[in-house]
Amino acid sequence: MTAVPVxxxxxxxxxxxxxxxxxxxxxxxxxxxxxxVALANIALDLLGQARAxxxxxxxxxxxxxxxxERAFRNAQLVEQPNGDFAHTIARQLYFSAYQELLYGQLxxxxxxxxxxxAKAVKEVAYHRDHAEHWMLxxxxxxxxxxxxxxxxLTALWRYTGELFEPVEGVGVDWDVLREHWLKTxxxxxxxxxxxxxxxxxxxxxxxxxxxxxxxTEPFGRMLAEMQHLHRSHPGASx
Amino acid sequence: xxxxxxxxxxxxxxxxxAVAADERIEPRDWMPDDYRATLVRQIAQHAHSExxxxxxxxxxxxxxxxxxRKAILMAKVQDEAGHGLYLYSAAETLGIGREExxxxxxxxxxxxxxxxxxxxxxxxxxxxxxxxxxxxAITNQVPLCRCSYGPxxxxxxxxxxxxxxxxxxxxxxxxxxxxxxxxxxxxAQDAVNRxxxxxxxxxxxxxxxxxxxxxxxxxxxxxxxxxxxxxxxxDICVPQAESLGLTLPDPDLVWNESRGHHDFGAIDWAxxxxxxxxxxxxxxxxxxxxxxxxxxGAWVREAAAAxxxxxxxxxx
Numbered sequence: 001m002t003a004v005p006v007x008x009x010x011x012x013x014x015x016x017x018x019x020x021x022x023x024x025x026x027x028x029x030x031x032x033x034x035x036x037v038a039l040a041n042i043a044l045d046l047l048g049q050a051r052a053x054x055x056x057x058x059x060x061x062x063x064x065x066x067x068x069e070r071a072f073r074n075a076q077l078v079e080q081p082n083g084d085f086a087h088t089i090a091r092q093l094y095f096s097a098y099q100e101l102l103y104g105q106l107x108x109x110x111x112x113x114x115x116x117x118a119k120a121v122k123e124v125a126y127h128r129d130h131a132e133h134w135m136l137x138x139x140x141x142x143x144x145x146x147x148x149x150x151x152x153l154t155a156l157w158r159y160t161g162e163l164f165e166p167v168e169g170v171g172v173d174w175d176v177l178r179e180h181w182l183k184t185x186x187x188x189x190x191x192x193x194x195x196x197x198x199x200x201x202x203x204x205x206x207x208x209x210x211x212x213x214x215x216t217e218p219f220g221r222m223l224a225e226m227q228h229l230h231r232s233h234p235g236a237s238x
Numbered sequence: 239x240x241x242x243x244x245x246x247x248x249x250x251x252x253x254x255x256a257v258a259a260d261e262r263i264e265p266r267d268w269m270p271d272d273y274r275a276t277l278v279r280q281i282a283q284h285a286h287s288e289x290x291x292x293x294x295x296x297x298x299x300x301x302x303x304x305x306x307r308k309a310i311l312m313a314k315v316q317d318e319a320g321h322g323l324y325l326y327s328a329a330e331t332l333g334i335g336r337e338e339x340x341x342x343x344x345x346x347x348x349x350x351x352x353x354x355x356x357x358x359x360x361x362x363x364x365x366x367x368x369x370x371x372x373x374x375a376i377t378n379q380v381p382l383c384r385c386s387y388g389p390x391x392x393x394x395x396x397x398x399x400x401x402x403x404x405x406x407x408x409x410x411x412x413x414x415x416x417x418x419x420x421x422x423x424x425x426a427q428d429a430v431n432r433x434x435x436x437x438x439x440x441x442x443x444x445x446x447x448x449x450x451x452x453x454x455x456x457x458x459x460x461x462x463x464x465x466x467x468x469x470x471x472x473d474i475c476v477p478q479a480e481s482l483g484l485t486l487p488d489p490d491l492v493w494n495e496s497r498g499h500h501d502f503g504a505i506d507w508a509x510x511x512x513x514x515x516x517x518x519x520x521x522x523x524x525x526x527x528x529x530x531x532x533x534x535g536a537w538v539r540e541a542a543a544a545x546x547x548x549x550x551x552x553x554x
Binding site for chain 2: 085226
């Protein structure tokens with residue numbers, strides 16, 4: 001087995017960890033019981049991926065609970081607050097479509113992430129499918145849901161470019177990934193009678209900021225909540 | 239459709255014979271109106287308890303102290319939503335829709351278990367809920383696997399399997415805390431102190447004050463009285479508390495050789511009735527969160543319905 005590139009494991013693991021946490025915030029708040037089940041299910045899959053990836057890089061709990069904001073390597077997209085259900089679905093479609101293609105490539109290659117990717121690609125295909133169906137229902141549902149879905153797609157668009165900034169140690173063809181992602185997302189957005197945003201895919205910051213530990217403001221508070229108990233009892237086991 | 243008096247008597251006789259023979263009553267069978275109403279009330283209350291019961295535990299998902307514990311807790315809260323879904327389906331076989339039941343919950347016209355009106359103040363509460371609250375629920379629910387109404391009994395078989403798993407995980411969580419640092423041990427003891435009495439109240443009022451008990455037992459919806467089940471639960475918990483290295487907050491708790499059971503102290507029924515009346519620590523908070531989730535999700539459900547109407551078969 002090839003040696004694991006630690007920074008790459010952290011980038012992919014942090015993506016899954018942080019998005020799982022955001023989805024966990026939905027528990028008991030979803031618009032229907034079926035969605036409480038589905039969102040928790042997706043959160044659990046992602047948490048499983050995060051644990052496997054972080055364990056490749058070191059001790060999962062030390063990495064999750066004792067790093068500060070500047071040391072996290074997740075893309076800024078996954079740390080964005082849940083917003084309304086449309087925001088959550090837009091974030092999930094953008095990210096799941098990316099993860100499905102990424103894991104697809106990783107599982108086909110012979111790298112250190114291949115075994116994990118081979119298992120996870122089935123999970124993320126389900127996540128993408130779930131987000132896709134909700135995008136269709138919300139986009140092509142009522143005028144209100146259409147407007148909310150469009151607003152969410154537009155608001156999160158500027159965080160999508162970062163997903164395709166090459167991560168050192170992740171052996172995929174990033175240009176092919178971006179091309180396929182754009183095709184998948186465009187197709188879903190079209191079928192949902194929505195419009196793909198036309199603005200830039202990155203903000204004023206250089207693309208790849210999250211991968212360098214530059215995050216958005218809500219992320220610090222998210223970490224404060226996530227890490228508080230663990231940090232209050234140094235050295236304890238749970 | 240009208241039923242003549244002799245026909246009604248014949249139907250009732252068939253029903254009574256089936257119950258007496260421990261046969262299952264199924265949705266298409268004739269049943270007395272009061273039997274149907276009792277089951278709707280009980281199954282709905284049970285379903286609502288699963289749904290409201292997600293809140294005190296979900297309160298700790300984002301703060302769980304290790305990734306393993308976080309995964310266990312998320313899976314548990316997910317299971318509870320699933321249990322709610324089974325139980326609403328069982329209630330629907332009696333001719334009432336889930337929407338109507340949820341509306342009644344939100345309007346305060348149907349109840350959920352009093353226990354979920356208590357707050358989860360520390361991480362150890364997650365363990366205490368698993369051990370004590372799920373333990374009490376299982377003690378109540380295992381006999382329901384033999385309940386005379388088939389759909390309810392079958393739902394309980396599935397639910398009890400998953401609940402037993404959660405209960406063991408809660409126990410194991412408390413054990414880790416009890417054997418951990420001094421601060422962790424104290425946290426575990428404090429949680430048990432706060433959850434013990436409310437857990438005993440989960441079995442309902444004492445037998446001589448229980449309004450529905452006699453009829454439910456005659457119909458074989460219930461198999462044991464509230465006080466019998468409560469006693470069984472106390473007897474199970476005492477040795478478990480010992481092996482956890484934690485104490486139960488009852489100075490009157492003592493083994494009674496002649497009864498072959500533990501005697502225990504008086505329950506504060508005034509507190510119980512206050513909680514049932516809506517004056518527990520979290521009643522307003524719990525019901526308001528449910529209403530808010532439902533109201534804020536209305537546009538999503540409307541969109542799904544509109545999409546299904548437009549696309550018919552394509553409904554996902």
